[in-house]
Amino acid sequence: MATRETELLERAQDALSRVIDPELRKPLTELGMVEHLSVDASQDPVVVDCTVALTIAACPRKDDIAADVQQALSTAVPGAQINLAQSVMTPAQREKLKEQLRGGKNKPTNPFTQEDTLTKIYAVVSGKGGVGKSSVTANLAAGLAARGLSVGVIDADVFGFSQPRLLGALGEVPTRMDEMILPVVVQDLKLISIGMFVQDNAPVAWRGPMLSRAIRQFFTDVYFGDLDVLLLDLPPGTGDIAITVAQELPAAELLVVTTPQQAATEVAERAGSLATMTGQRVSGVIENMSAMVMPDGSTLEIFGSGGGASLAEKLSATLGYEVPLLGSIPVDPLLGSTGDAGDPIVTSAPQSVGAQALNAIVDQLAQRKRGLAGKSLPLSF
Numbered sequence: 001m002a003t004r005e006t007e008l009l010e011r012a013q014d015a016l017s018r019v020i021d022p023e024l025r026k027p028l029t030e031l032g033m034v035e036h037l038s039v040d041a042s043q044d045p046v047v048v049d050c051t052v053a054l055t056i057a058a059c060p061r062k063d064d065i066a067a068d069v070q071q072a073l074s075t076a077v078p079g080a081q082i083n084l085a086q087s088v089m090t091p092a093q094r095e096k097l098k099e100q101l102r103g104g105k106n107k108p109t110n111p112f113t114q115e116d117t118l119t120k121i122y123a124v125v126s127g128k129g130g131v132g133k134s135s136v137t138a139n140l141a142a143g144l145a146a147r148g149l150s151v152g153v154i155d156a157d158v159f160g161f162s163q164p165r166l167l168g169a170l171g172e173v174p175t176r177m178d179e180m181i182l183p184v185v186v187q188d189l190k191l192i193s194i195g196m197f198v199q200d201n202a203p204v205a206w207r208g209p210m211l212s213r214a215i216r217q218f219f220t221d222v223y224f225g226d227l228d229v230l231l232l233d234l235p236p237g238t239g240d241i242a243i244t245v246a247q248e249l250p251a252a253e254l255l256v257v258t259t260p261q262q263a264a265t266e267v268a269e270r271a272g273s274l275a276t277m278t279g280q281r282v283s284g285v286i287e288n289m290s291a292m293v294m295p296d297g298s299t300l301e302i303f304g305s306g307g308g309a310s311l312a313e314k315l316s317a318t319l320g321y322e323v324p325l326l327g328s329i330p331v332d333p334l335l336g337s338t339g340d341a342g343d344p345i346v347t348s349a350p351q352s353v354g355a356q357a358l359n360a361i362v363d364q365l366a367q368r369k370r371g372l373a374g375k376s377l378p379l380s381f
C-alpha cells in the first residue's frame with residue numbers, strides 16, 4: 001500500500017509541478033503555492049487532499065488555478081476523489097516569494113539594468129502622433145510572442161495609451177501583491193499600461209514629474225520575470241517620458257516609426273536624433289502606411305513614398321552607423337479593424353499584406369539577442 005501511495009503522491013507532485021500560475025507564469029510548486037498535498041490509497045476511491053496557497057485573497061485567477069490543479073490531479077491519479085482547498089499566503093510567505101521573484105533581492109530593483117539581464121529592449125518612437133506607432137508595437141509584440149519568445153510590453157504613451165485595446169486587454173486590471181504589480185497576461189505576453197492606473201482616462205492631466213515617476217515605477221515594481229524582449233510604446237515626440245526611459249533604461253534601442261511622407265520623416269528624424277544626446281542606439285526605421293495594394297494588384301501611394309528609406313539614410317549619417325530600414329508596412333484596412341477588435345493582424349490574419357510586412361520585421365527582431373555584457377553584440381545586426 002505504502003509503495004502505491006508513494007508512487008501516486010509522486011505522480012501528483014509531478015503533475016502539480018507542471019501547473020503554471022497564470023499571472024506569475026511559473027509552476028505552483030516553484031512559487032511555494034502548494035501548501036499541502038497528500039494521498040490516501042487505503043480508501044476507495046483513493047483520496048487526494050491538496051491545499052493551494054494563493055498569493056493574495058482577492059486573486060482574480062483563483063478559479064482558473066483551482067480548475068488547473070483539479071485537472072492535473074485527476075489526470076495524475078485517475079478516479080481519485082480530489083479534495084481541493086485554497087488558503088492565502090501569510091505576509092511572511094509573500095515577502096519570501098517576492099524576494100525569490102526579484103532574484104534574491106529584498107527591495108524592488110530595475111531588473112533591466114542588471115548586469116546579467118538578457119532582455120532586449122526596444123522603445124518604439126515616432127516624431128508625431130497617428131503614424132501607427134502603437135499598432136506597430138502591438139503587432140511586433142504579438143508576433144514575437146507567437147514565435148515563442150517571452151515578451152513584455154510597457155504602454156507609456158500617456159497621451160494615447162492604446163495597447164490594452166490593441167492587444168485585447170481592455171478593462172483588465174493588474175493584480176497587486178503588496179507593492180509588486182503583476183502585468184496583465186494577454187496574447188501570450190505581459191502587458192502593463194499607464195491607462196490601467198488612471199481614472200477617467202485622464203493621465204494627460206498629470207504633470208511631467210508624476211508621469212516620469214509612474215514610468216520609473218513600472219521598471220521596478222512590475223514583475224515581468226525573465227523576458228527575451230521588452231517593447232515600450234512611447235508618446236510621440238521627444239518629451240519627458242522619452243528622457244526618463246533613456247535615463248532608466250540606457251540599453252533600450254529605438255525603433256523609429258514614420259510614414260512615407262517627407263514631412264513626417266523630418267519630424268521623426270528629431271526623435272531619432274535624440275539618441276545622440278541620450279546615447280541610445282537606433283536599431284532601425286519602420287515605415288508605416290506605405291503604398292496600398294489595390295484589388296487589381298496595382299499600388300496606391302496615399303501617404304507619399306520614400307520616407308522610410310530617406311529617414312534611415314539621414315539617421316545613419318547623423319549617428320555614424322548604419323540604421324537599417326527594417327520594412328515598409330502598407331496601408332491595410334485590416335490592420336485597423338483587427339486592432340479595434342484587440343486581435344493583432346500578425347496572428348489573426350497572417351496572410352494579409354499588412355501582416356506579411358509586419359511578420360518580416362518580427363523575423364528580423366526575433367533573431368537579435370542581447371549580449372551578456374549588457375550591450376548589443378555588433379554581430380546581431
Ligand SMILES: Nc1ncnc2c1ncn2[C@@H]1O[C@H](COP(=O)(O)OP(=O)(O)OP(=O)(O)O)[C@@H](O)[C@H]1O
Nearest residue numbers: 129130131132133134135160289330331332335336
Ligand atoms: N498600415 C496601416 N494601415 C491602415 N491603418 C493603419 C495602419 N497603421 C495604423 N493604422 C491606423 O491608423 C490609426 C493610428 O494608428 P496608431 O494609433 O497605431 O498610431 P500612433 O502613432 O500610435 O498614434 P498616437 O501616437 O497618436 O497614439 C489607427 O486607427 C490605426 O488603426
